[in-house]
Amino acid sequence: MNQGFSVEVRDFLHRHPGQEQPVSVEKLAIGAGEKAAIIGPSGCGKTTLLSAISGILVPTSGSVIVGDTEVSKLGEKERRAFRCDRIGLVFQEFELLEHLDIRENAFLPRWLAGREASKEDQERLRERAERCGIADLLHRKPHALSQGERQRAAVCRALVTSPPLILADEPTGSLDQGSGEAVLDLLFEEAQLTGSTVIVVTHDRSLLDRFDKVHELSGREVA
Amino acid sequence: MTGPLLKLAWKSLMHHKVRSFVLVLCIGLLGVLPLAVEGFLQLYRTQLESRAVATPLVVGAPGSRSDLLIQSLYFRGSVEGSIPMRIARQVAEAGRVTPIPLHIEGTVRGYPLVGTSPDYQKFRNLRMATGGPWPQRLSEAVIGSEFARREGLTAGDTVPTDAEELYDLGGGYPLVLKIRGVLEPTGTPDDEAVFVSLQTSWVVDGEGHGHIAINPDVDFSLILENKSDNVTMNAAIVEAVEVTPENENSFHFHGDPDDLPISSLLIDAATTKDQTLARSNLRRDEELLVLDSMNELNELLGIVLQAKAILDANSLLVLLAALLMLGLIVTLDIKVREREVRTLERIGAPRGFVARLLFTEVAIVVGSGAILAFVTARALIAGFAGGWLSF
Numbered sequence: 001m002n003q004g005f006s007v008e009v010r011d012f013l014h015r016h017p018g019q020e021q022p023v024s025v026e027k028l029a030i031g032a033g034e035k036a037a038i039i040g041p042s043g044c045g046k047t048t049l050l051s052a053i054s055g056i057l058v059p060t061s062g063s064v065i066v067g068d069t070e071v072s073k074l075g076e077k078e079r080r081a082f083r084c085d086r087i088g089l090v091f092q093e094f095e096l097l098e099h100l101d102i103r104e105n106a107f108l109p110r111w112l113a114g115r116e117a118s119k120e121d122q123e124r125l126r127e128r129a130e131r132c133g134i135a136d137l138l139h140r141k142p143h144a145l146s147q148g149e150r151q152r153a154a155v156c157r158a159l160v161t162s163p164p165l166i167l168a169d170e171p172t173g174s175l176d177q178g179s180g181e182a183v184l185d186l187l188f189e190e191a192q193l194t195g196s197t198v199i200v201v202t203h204d205r206s207l208l209d210r211f212d213k214v215h216e217l218s219g220r221e222v223a
Numbered sequence: 224m225t226g227p228l229l230k231l232a233w234k235s236l237m238h239h240k241v242r243s244f245v246l247v248l249c250i251g252l253l254g255v256l257p258l259a260v261e262g263f264l265q266l267y268r269t270q271l272e273s274r275a276v277a278t279p280l281v282v283g284a285p286g287s288r289s290d291l292l293i294q295s296l297y298f299r300g301s302v303e304g305s306i307p308m309r310i311a312r313q314v315a316e317a318g319r320v321t322p323i324p325l326h327i328e329g330t331v332r333g334y335p336l337v338g339t340s341p342d343y344q345k346f347r348n349l350r351m352a353t354g355g356p357w358p359q360r361l362s363e364a365v366i367g368s369e370f371a372r373r374e375g376l377t378a379g380d381t382v383p384t385d386a387e388e389l390y391d392l393g394g395g396y397p398l399v400l401k402i403r404g405v406l407e408p409t410g411t412p413d414d415e416a417v418f419v420s421l422q423t424s425w426v427v428d429g430e431g432h433g434h435i436a437i438n439p440d441v442d443f444s445l446i447l448e449n450k451s452d453n454v455t456m457n458a459a460i461v462e463a464v465e466v467t468p469e470n471e472n473s474f475h476f477h478g479d480p481d482d483l484p485i486s487s488l489l490i491d492a493a494t495t496k497d498q499t500l501a502r503s504n505l506r507r508d509e510e511l512l513v514l515d516s517m518n519e520l521n522e523l524l525g526i527v528l529q530a531k532a533i534l535d536a537n538s539l540l541v542l543l544a545a546l547l548m549l550g551l552i553v554t555l556d557i558k559v560r561e562r563e564v565r566t567l568e569r570i571g572a573p574r575g576f577v578a579r580l581l582f583t584e585v586a587i588v589v590g591s592g593a594i595l596a597f598v599t600a601r602a603l604i605a606g607f608a609g610g611w612l613s614f
Binding site: 076084096098100 | 237563
């Protein structure tokens with residue numbers, strides 16, 4: 001079993017160019033192995049916060065600490081390597097490349113890190129694909145899949161490196177209730193099996209009961 | 224990083240097969256013309272030069288130097304004047320070199336009819352593929368391999384020379400040639416020529432003629448004059464003259480044989496010294512034009528290369544326009560692939576990766592187009608490499 005990463009955000013402030021209202025989070029703390037939801041109205045900065053945790057962007061001020069690493073202090077190259085190796089990302093729009101099949105999409109983070117998929121990676125993909133119910137779809141291109149299958153493929157890509165931290169930005173936003181539940185099941189099952197920490201940005205309040213912790217971006221912790 | 228970069232670029236190009244194929248095809252087509260022109264020019268140059276090197280000295284009547292060179296070496300075009308056969312005799316009598324007279328006047332199915340002496344065969348090292356020997360008798364011919372192939376002729380066949388002036392009743396008649404042999408391919412203009420004796424070429428040119436026995440069944444209205452020793456008929460009586468054992472002896476030439484015309488004289492010298500002496504002697508005669516083939520050819524090629532420079536400039540402009548178009552396509556492509564670019568960046572593509580990815584895709588397309596252009600140009604050139612490039 002994997003040791004999940006704790007996440008700590010302090011005095012976070014990020015100002016997007018041309019945006020008057022900055023995104024600010026005074027404090028956010030998520031323990032290792034916890035399942036946390038981040039909620040809040042549209043435009044309040046949920047995706048910005050998730051991007052800062054994953055190292056896609058660096059906040060204007062404040063600190064973002066993932067495990068023992070202060071991500072906000074890392075250089076671009078280190079943040080990218082950290083993201084590729086240690087974080088599994090799931091997006092609302094799936095973000096699958098249309099010209100790659102599902103297997104290739106799953107190994108894309110590996111390729112971007114300059115590595116070929118190892119035998120171990122192949123085995124892990126096969127196992128995750130079976131768990132996600134897409135083992136028979138690995139050689140298909142995304143356009144040949146349904147919405148639900150695409151999101152399961154995107155989840156499979158996020159899980160294939162057994163990341164200690166899984167970040168999902170509205171993973172159920174494009175799916176019907178059943179498919180959304182199924183995707184969440186997959187993420188939680190991974191957390192259960194590997195001890196990964198799961199942080200999900202969501203609008204769907206009906207799902208909140210399933211999380212250990214819910215953080216509203218106004219700064220108020222609701223559960 | 225190169226491996227994944229190439230893999231992703233290739234996958235993307237393959238995903239948009241039609242677009243990629245059209246781009247490669249466009250670049251390929253753009254490249255074919257300049258590459259093929261360059262290749263053909265190189266091939267032309269090599270072939271022209273090898274012929275000029277093998278024929279260092281050419282003598283003809285004063286007039287256009289390039290016309291004389293092109294007709295004497297490559298059997299194309301015509302020359303303004305002729306020189307008398309006497310020159311050939313004088314050169315032969317002076318010794319040291321062998322004069323090879325050429326009389327190039329008529330055509331056979333559009334191919335040049337070359338009247339020459341048997342020395343020409345030795346001079347050009349021509350070998351018979353079938354039949355032989357070199358034509359010595361009136362109306363006999365040996366033909367080049369390419370002419371034989373294209374016209375489906377072989378030893379034993381007959382073929383008439385082309386009528387020069389169809390409505391000139393006073394002109395010479397086509398002469399039926401008996402093909403005695405076909406030459407082996409040489410990759411030179413000899414492959415497309417019909418070789419006959421000088422006498423045969425003079426008959427075709429109207430310098431000599433024979434008398435034909437009249438069929439008793441002929442329409443008497445065609446008789447123009449009836450004398451006790453000779454009957455003169457209207458020209459409509461025959462379509463072509465055929466030399467037969469019965470009429471062969473009636474063929475004759477009026478006037479001094481030394482005055483019979485030849486188009487040019489090739490000089491076969493065993494040594495450079497012999498060649499220099501022959502050139503020096505011939506240049507003393509102001510009625511003659513004496514050419515150093517390589518010098519003349521280089522002057523001609525200089526003109527061709529000037530024309531090529533214009534073509535090169537044009538190709539460069541077209542290439543520039545194509546590159547600008549390609550730049551525009553890439554720019555539009557980035558817009559279309561905005562989402563893909565965002566995905567790569569979010570998943571962990573390093574700084575500059577997307578730019579390198581696009582550059583790799585462009586490089587593959589341009590590289591493939593260049594290979595296509597090169598291969599097509601080579602294939603086009605190779606199709607002609609084995610034979611003489613007709614021009």
